[in-house]
Amino acid sequence: MGPRGGSAMMGMLARGAENIYWLGRYLERAEGVARMLQVLEQISLEIRGLDPELSNRIWEDLLHIYPGSGMGAPEGNDPDQTADAFIREFLLSSSNTLSVAYSIRSARENARVIREYLTREAFVLLNECHIRLDAFTQASEINRMQMRDALSFTRQEVFGIWGAIQQTFSRDEGLRFLDMGTVIERAYRTLLLLRVKLPFILNTPAQSDLPIYYARIRAMLKAVASLENYRRSHGADLDPMQVSRFLLFDQRAPHAVQVCLRMLKRQIDELEYGSPMTHPSKLLGKLAARMEFEEQEILASSSLETTCSEIAEQVIEIHEAISRLYFTV
Template sequence: MLSRVADSLYWLGRYIERAENYARFIDVNSNLALDLPPQLNEQWEPLIAATGDLESFKARYKTCDRTTAIYFLAFDLDNPNSLFSSVSKARENARIVRENLTKETWEVLNELYLRMKEGNFKKIWNQEDPRPFFIDVKYRIQLLYGIAYNSVARAEGWYWVTLGQYLERADKTSRILDVKYHYLLPSPEDVGSPLDQLHWMALLKSVSAFNTYRRVFGNISPEGVVEFLVLNRKFPRSIYFCLTEAEICLHEISGHPAKGFGNKAEKLMGELRSQLEYDDIADVIDHGLHEYLDHLQIRLNQISTAIYDCFIGIKDNFNVQISEQE
């Protein structure tokens, strides 16, 4: 496979996953704002912080309220990570490699892009209740996932898209969890209060984990939430699960056996996955949650850079590259 094709497929997976996360984040935060006491801010700033774009937002907007936050996160094309920007870039990458996609996949993605244009025209961010729009966007992306899962051959192209999807998902799960500890809790006195519980519920809903968590752990506790979202081996949005699936994709792409590694990207991925495999919640808490998650995010960035160096930035034919390494 040509490196430019692999690059487009990889970023197609990342941008679609990013868009789905943003749609869900906005939906959950809009609902949370309705449940908060009137005297509290709607707390949109923590959501922007979770995306990593708070500095960019503050440089361009004087106030952080629901209107400016939703516009920035969803429709601002000058924000390269906005929902609309992500959908637009996903569509462009899909157009470049359209021969690698099914007809149905392209049609749903194109309809999603047109839906975003419609939302921009109708100025959804100014509407009293924007949630139905973002729920619709989320469902359209999930439809896209379902069509691809049931119609795309498990060839190299599939693994490139899936690799991008899981790395993006691991990054967003780590960020939204990290922000909880730094922004969401109003004061130490509120620890364990109904307000605190409300925030933890919103956090779980932000990663579609609330119902599954309650079945596994029952009562909501900070330690339980951290263990579930970081170390759980069966939940599809836990960081450990994402890294395990991403590692499988890397080995399928390179053709190297699952045990061991054949390049730097596989080495870094295997090291990080192994660390989480043998960590427990006590290790995370002892290390400090913020420091632990910050370390994870740095390692994820290193893995992404290594993937580019090993597969995309060097040669046009991966089979040639792999044979030279062996």
């Protein structure tokens, strides 16, 4: 495919670019969902003795951070049954396009299409992860402990796959598309997490509810692999606006939205070097400039969760513009 707008892809076909891009998105999604399930189970158990109803209801956040799963809120008030239902659906479901199993299977299909771009080590690791997880999906019965094991090994194996890819992938336009898919998925989920959690964390509760309040803020940071990074910068101070700023703007946080957008811009700029500015580049430039120069205005907005929702919609616009430009034959 000749890329639109005169940008250089050095001969990469649209099909190859698209599959590499989605390989990045699916691997990021698989690890992110697995981590989210682990965090939600932990926080649900932690607060069960303090607020049994909340420990059950907190699982519904998953439906808003990963919308489009097709899952409804389970009936009943049994926390264990609720946890089992959500973990099973978002770990093993073959029809839920946001489940870990679906993402790993899809990543493997992407990898098969672009087999020539991957080294044997990376492909074998991904194939083994798929086979191992598929054994759980085919099992007639699987208990909570087995699902916990599946979550843990899947995250570990995705990290191994990423390591193999980063160590062996050719430093060309293919790696740029891989990174683009990764950071778009990462930025989008961080924004949806903020959209869901901000109404709660920006309303400090009564003194008696503070243990639950701070436990939920810690869980929020854990959900995007940011608690330890946050503590290095801010210690134990879980000020809600400071947490919000960290996840939106902090340059030391790999999951911070601005960090992801800067990485995305760098990859697109390299793809389009010496060519006229394309539509994705214009959209991204506008959003990146807003994040760069309007930090205080964004944080001071009357409805920060609404602002995060708007930015998430802009990220989707950028994704769609990239798809039309590079992936449409």
